[in-house]
Amino acid sequence: MDTVVLSLGGSILVRDEDNSQYIQELAEMLVEVSNATRVFVVTGGGRIARYYIREGRALCAPESYLDEMGIEVTRLNARLLIAALGEHSNHTPPKDYEEAVLAAKDNRIVVMGGVSPGITTDAVSSILAEHVRASRVVNATSVDGVYTADPAKNPSARRIPKMSHEELLDIVSATPSKAGPTVVFEAAGASVLSRAGIPISVVDGRDIPNLRSALEGKAFEGTSVG
Numbered sequence: 499m500d501t502v503v504l505s506l507g508g509s510i511l512v513r514d515e516d517n518s519q520y521i522q523e524l525a526e527m528l529v530e531v532s533n534a535t536r537v538f539v540v541t542g543g544g545r546i547a548r549y550y551i552r553e554g555r556a557l558c559a560p561e562s563y564l565d566e567m568g569i570e571v572t573r574l575n576a577r578l579l580i581a582a583l584g585e586h587s588n589h590t591p592p593k594d595y596e597e598a599v600l601a602a603k604d605n606r607i608v609v610m611g612g613v614s615p616g617i618t619t620d621a622v623s624s625i626l627a628e629h630v631r632a633s634r635v636v637n638a639t640s641v642d643g644v645y646t647a648d649p650a651k652n653p654s655a656r657r658i659p660k661m662s663h664e665e666l667l668d669i670v671s672a673t674p675s676k677a678g679p680t681v682v683f684e685a686a687g688a689s690v691l692s693r694a695g696i697p698i699s700v701v702d703g704r705d706i707p708n709l710r711s712a713l714e715g716k717a718f719e720g721t722s723v724g
């Protein structure tokens with residue numbers, strides 16, 4: 499059976515407005531995809547994680563402690579998707595890669611959050627993808643692909659439909675290694691996937707049919723890395 503890892507950005511799962519309908523539709527789509535594909539989902543922390551990291555930093559907590567708080571939030575976000583998936587997924591987010599592999603023995607969909615300090619859930623998704631020999635990693639964010647510059651700040655930025663791992667690494671490796679960064683895909687994760695030769699699909703996670711195409715390895719709107 500084909501295996502895919504979905505890195506689900508916290509910005510997709512946690513929004514200002516009521517998001518339960520989106521999460522329900524996402525869960526229904528994942529259940530359908532899981533009929534033919536084993537699905538691992540790694541949820542990000544989003545603005546809730548950033549809140550704790552910002553407040554903790556103002557209180558002079560060490561960076562690794564801020565990371566631990568971020569990890570707790572990613573696991574809480576995992577529980578939100580698990581709540582929508584019900585019997586179709588694991589009940590408690592696995593705390594490491596071995597637990598995730600074990601959970602996959604009983605569940606076609608496994609949902610988890612972060613694992614260890616100093617990385618983000620993009621890297622967790624990438625290491626997990628190598629562990630479970632995934633065919634691809636799908637990065638679902640609130641941007642519809644990798645751009646030549648930050649599209650929120652630069653109106654002339656354009657989306658790159660296809661690129662190599664090396665080109666992605668060039669774009670993302672200038673990121674600072676503090677708790678709570680926001681880049682399209684974390685450099686550590688991109689480097690793991692480059693080494694393993696696992697392709698990455700970057701898509702806007704709010705567009706569920708498009709996200710489904712990316713998960714199923716079909717043509718999609720976004721950026722194809724690999």
Ligand code: UTP
Nearest residue numbers: 508542543544565568612613614618619677678
């Ligand atoms: P995210 O994976 O959400 O990181 O983890 P991010 O890139 O800041 O957020 P998005 O993509 O915009 O949602 C949130 C924070 O939790 C800690 C890090 O501090 C990270 O910035 N974290 C997460 C870890 O230390 N280890 C992990 O395995 C996961």
